[in-house]
Amino acid sequence: MFKFKSDRFILRKFYDSLSDTNCILCTLKIYSMAKSKLESTLRIFITIILFAMTTRGYSQESPAYDKISTSAGNVEMHFIGHGSLMFKINGFVIHIDPVRSSGSYNFLPKADIILVTHEHYDHLDVNLIKDLKKEETLVFCNEKSTAKIPWALAMVPGDRQEINNIVIEAVPAYNIVNERAPGQPFHPKGDGIGYILTIGGVRFYIAGDTENTPEMKALKNIDVAFLPMNLPYTMTPEMVADAVKAFKPGILYPYHYGDTNTDKIVQLLKDTGITVRIRNLK
Numbered sequence: 001m002f003k004f005k006s007d008r009f010i011l012r013k014f015y016d017s018l019s020d021t022n023c024i025l026c027t028l029k030i031y032s033m034a035k036s037k038l039e040s041t042l043r044i045f046i047t048i049i050l051f052a053m054t055t056r057g058y059s060q061e062s063p064a065y066d067k068i069s070t071s072a073g074n075v076e077m078h079f080i081g082h083g084s085l086m087f088k089i090n091g092f093v094i095h096i097d098p099v100r101s102s103g104s105y106n107f108l109p110k111a112d113i114i115l116v117t118h119e120h121y122d123h124l125d126v127n128l129i130k131d132l133k134k135e136e137t138l139v140f141c142n143e144k145s146t147a148k149i150p151w152a153l154a155m156v157p158g159d160r161q162e163i164n165n166i167v168i169e170a171v172p173a174y175n176i177v178n179e180r181a182p183g184q185p186f187h188p189k190g191d192g193i194g195y196i197l198t199i200g201g202v203r204f205y206i207a208g209d210t211e212n213t214p215e216m217k218a219l220k221n222i223d224v225a226f227l228p229m230n231l232p233y234t235m236t237p238e239m240v241a242d243a244v245k246a247f248k249p250g251i252l253y254p255y256h257y258g259d260t261n262t263d264k265i266v267q268l269l270k271d272t273g274i275t276v277r278i279r280n281l282k
Helices: 005-016 021-061 126-132 143-147 237-247 263-268
Strands: 065-070 073-081 084-089 092-096 113-115 138-141 160-163 166-173 179-181 192-199 202-206 224-228 251-255
Touching: 065 202, 073 202, 084 192, 113 166, 138 143, 224 237, 237 251, 237 263
Parallel strands: 092 113, 113 138, 202 224, 224 251
Antiparallel strands: 065 073, 073 084, 084 092, 160 166, 166 192, 192 202
């Protein structure tokens, strides 16, 4: 069976002209040309469909991001999920607590710098760090994480590094009241760290797993802050609001917030002049 009217027409002309050899040759040529044109059209159509599918898949897999303007250029802050972030400035890439279970890394570039706040499984993924490392990648972490990534450089609160005109400062991160058992906080003081990155005059605070500590509340000149907000491991919305009202960042991103109702922190900081941005960082 032939599905196209043009096929039936060509074959009818073919049979009607069987007595004429020249007509037979002419008709076969016409049929060959029609078939070739049909195949070419189908190839173009299939190519267009495949291209559209590939483009759509890329946009679905890539994490959302915001841009912050600095004197060095725009900083892209990619929200991978949970405590995992990626910053990019002029092609220079910083991965923060990269963990594969937090979100998709399929289309993200390898790291120039990797920062690890502490050794817990949802902040330190050794295999992913190996995948993201280049030969020249620098990895910084708290002291306990060096047991799992011995090639990394340990930092403690008060330490400072400067790479590619980006200043990296380590700050304390710990629990005050939340404990797994009496006398055993989820994040003991001295174990984990947070980071302050200064890029083009803008200061970004990535707190790690912590509560509203005196050191946090004493911070100065923070423009963008990422604060954890989930019990029992870190802070309630009230704790986050207490800290933020003290050190007054320009923009707050709650992160590592699990099932916490993020509407609460928005209400608590209403009319404070602090912008609260909720992104997919459960």
